[in-house]
Structures are given as structure tokens and as C-alpha cells.
Amino acid sequence: MKIYSRITGTGSFLPPRRLTNAELVAELAGQGIETNEEWIVERTGIRARHFAADGVCSSDLALEASRNALQAAGVDAKEIDLIIVGTSTPDMVFPSTACILQGKLGNQGAPAFDVQAVCSGFIYALTVADAMIRSGAAKKALVVGAEVFSRILDFKDRTTCVLFGDGAGAVVLEASKTPGILATDLHADGKYTDILCVPGHVSGGQVLGDPLLRMDGQAVFKLAVGVLDEAARAVLAKAGLVAADVDWLIPHQANIRIMQSAARKLKLPMDKVIVTVDQHGNTSAASVPLALDAGVRSGRVLPGQTLMLEAVGGGFTWGAVLLKL
Numbered sequence: 116m117k118i119y120s121r122i123t124g125t126g127s128f129l130p131p132r133r134l135t136n137a138e139l140v141a142e143l144a145g146q147g148i149e150t151n152e153e154w155i156v157e158r159t160g161i162r163a164r165h166f167a168a169d170g171v172c173s174s175d176l177a178l179e180a181s182r183n184a185l186q187a188a189g190v191d192a193k194e195i196d197l198i199i200v201g202t203s204t205p206d207m208v209f210p211s212t213a214c215i216l217q218g219k220l221g222n223q224g225a226p227a228f229d230v231q232a233v234c235s236g237f238i239y240a241l242t243v244a245d246a247m248i249r250s251g252a253a254k255k256a257l258v259v260g261a262e263v264f265s266r267i268l269d270f271k272d273r274t275t276c277v278l279f280g281d282g283a284g285a286v287v288l289e290a291s292k293t294p295g296i297l298a299t300d301l302h303a304d305g306k307y308t309d310i311l312c313v314p315g316h317v318s319g320g321q322v323l324g325d326p327l328l329r330m331d332g333q334a335v336f337k338l339a340v341g342v343l344d345e346a347a348r349a350v351l352a353k354a355g356l357v358a359a360d361v362d363w364l365i366p367h368q369a370n371i372r373i374m375q376s377a378a379r380k381l382k383l384p385m386d387k388v389i390v391t392v393d394q395h396g397n398t399s400a401a402s403v404p405l406a407l408d409a410g411v412r413s414g415r416v417l418p419g420q421t422l423m424l425e426a427v428g429g430g431f432t433w434g435a436v437l438l439k440l
């Protein structure tokens with residue numbers, strides 16, 4: 116009998132410290148950095164973001180989001196037989212944030228590893244978990260996106276520091292007789308490494324090179340709009356569906372203008388798009404599962420509906436997952 120994978124629970128977590136644009140603008144002004152609320156809202160749609168307290172790591176945010184997802188699925192952490200965390204801000208160089216999360220959850224024995232695909236991290240992680248479940252290698256997976264991007268922001272660079280926030284989202288993905296995940300599509304193009312990167316690295320006990328996020332925003336914007344549409348059309352074609360069959364578009368929450376463009380190209384109205392970028396900015400790999408959980412918990416995203424998840428990020432990486440909830 117054919118095995119599929121299906122999301123049985125979603126969860127998310129935002130650290131308590133919330134900074135509105137006005138608060139961030141005032142903090143930056145104190146450091147001589149000029150920006151303003153109007154620019155941030157008009158160019159990005161962001162109104163607030165959450166920053167983790169000192170000492171709080173991706174695994175801490177992942178733990179809260181995972182507990183929420185496990186509770187929603189009615190699954191005990193000990194039953195989980197696969198843990199994948201999408202993150203580009205791991206707690207340590209090694210071990211993986213997935214292993215640290217596993218220890219905090221009290222799970223033993225399940226394979227646990229990180230996927231590093233920056234803002235596409237959750238889409239990559241979900242695709243890998245789906246493949247492992249369909250192959251019979253796992254039955255109950257915990258798939259997480261967790262980030263503390265505040266740790267890699269240059270608060271002297273107004274073109275990036277106003278865009279990002281911290282958070283985590285998680286899903287429980289279980290083997291099922293009925294689909295679930297209908298189609299997935301992943302891509303990368305390594306010739307674009309320079310347009311979005313943290314170029315530094317650890318060597319000989321020191322951080323060498325620039326350890327902060329650098330982005331050519333316009334180049335990323337242009338690429339993002341094109342590849343998101345390609346990925347969305349690819350999963351629709353693979354599943355034999357059309358855009359009108361999609362109940363909810365849940366895109367990476369980087370910039371409202373990119374999301375509007377993605378919806379426009381698919382001829383989907385904005386009231387079929389889950390938007391959370393206004394509340395938490397760009398949380399990289401956490402953004403899609405955060406938005407999914409917000410949709411579910413607000414009662415808009417319902418069992419049986421068809422969802423298009425899509426993301427794009429550093430690498431350059433991009434992809435989409437089409438699924439029935």
C-alpha cells in the first residue's frame with residue numbers, strides 16, 4: 116500500500132520581546148542610524164518583530180514551537196522517529212540544533228539533523244521528511260524552522276537590520292494512507308551565494324571574516340519573484356492541480372511586495388494569502404511554519420484545505436510544497 120505523509124499538528128513560538136517599528140527606529144536613532152516607520156512599512160509591510168533575550172538560542176524557540184505542535188497532534192515527544200530543524204542560526208557550530216532540541220524534548224534514538232537552506236530551510240526540511248516517510252524510513256517526524264537572526268544582524272546597516280526577527284514554527288508530519296503532501300519542488304543555484312550571506316567563519320579559535328548578514332536586497336527581490344512563481348507552478352503541475360484549487364498561499368514572509376507579486380502571478384486574491392510579516396518580520400526558516408500555525412490557530416486554515424507553501428532564500432535556494440491539510 117502506498118504511504119503518504121500528512122501534517123497532524125502545527126505549533127509556533129515568538130520570543131516575548133516585541134519591537135514595533137517606532138521602538139526600533141528610536142533605538143537605531145540613538146546609535147546614529149537614520150530610518151523611519153514609513154519607509155519600513157511601505158517598502159516591506161513590516162510593523163513589528165520579536166527578538167530573543169540574551170542567551171536564548173534557536174533550540175529554545177524550537178522547543179516551545181515543537182511542544183505546541185506535538186500537543187496539537189496528540190503525539191508524545193518519545194514517539195517521534197525523525198527530527199529535522201531548518202536553521203541558519205544554530206546554537207553551536209556542532210552538534211546540530213536538532214540534536215540539542217532532541218535532548219531538550221527528551222526524545223532518544225530518532226535521527227536528528229539540521230538543514231541549512233536559509234529562508235527555504237523549512238521547505239527543504241519538510242520535503243526531506245516527506246521523502247523519508249514515503250520511503251518507510253520514518254513514521255512520525257518533527258519538522259521545525261527556528262532562527263535567532265537578531266544575532267547576525269548589523270545594527271549599523273539600516274538596509275537589513277529593520278527586516279528580520281526571531282521565532283520558530285514546527286509541524287508533526289505522520290505517515291498516512293491518504294495524502295497529505297501532494298507535491299514538492301526544491302532548487303538551488305550556487306552562483307548567487309554573494310547576494311545574501313554571512314561570509315564569516317570560525318577558524319583557529321577566532322571568527323574570521325564578516326560574521327554579519329549582508330544582502331543585495333534588489334537582486335534578491337528580483338530573483339525571488341521569478342523563482343517563487345516557477346516553484347509554485349511546478350508543484351501544481353506535479354499534483355495535476357491549478358492555482359484556483361489552492362485555498363491558502365502561505366509564502367515566506369520576507370516582504371509584503373514579494374508576497375503580493377507571488378499571489379498576482381497565480382491570480383490569487385490577497386485574502387487567500389496568510390500574511391504575518393507585519394507582526395514578525397522576516398524570520399527566515401521559521402517564517403513559513405509560523406505563518407501556517409497562525410493560519411491554523413486563527414481558524415482560517417482548515418483540515419481538508421489545499422495549501423501552497425513556498426520560500427526563497429540565501430544559497431540561492433527556493434522551493435514549494437503543495438499539500439492537503
Ligand code: UT7
Nearest residue numbers: 150151154158234273274277332333335336369370427428
Ligand atoms: O529572506 C530572504 C529573502 N529576502 C528578501 O526577500 C529581501 C528582498 N529584498 C527586499 O525586500 C527589498 O529589496 C528591501 C526591502 C531590502 C529594500 O527595498 P527596495 O525597495 O529594494 O529599496 P532599495 O534597496 O532600492 O533602497 C531604496 C532607498 C535607498 O535610498 P536612495 O539610494 O534611493 O537614496 C536606500 O538607501 O531606500 C533607502 N533605504 C532606507 N531608507 C530608510 C534602505 N533601507 C532604508 C531604511 N530606512 N531602513
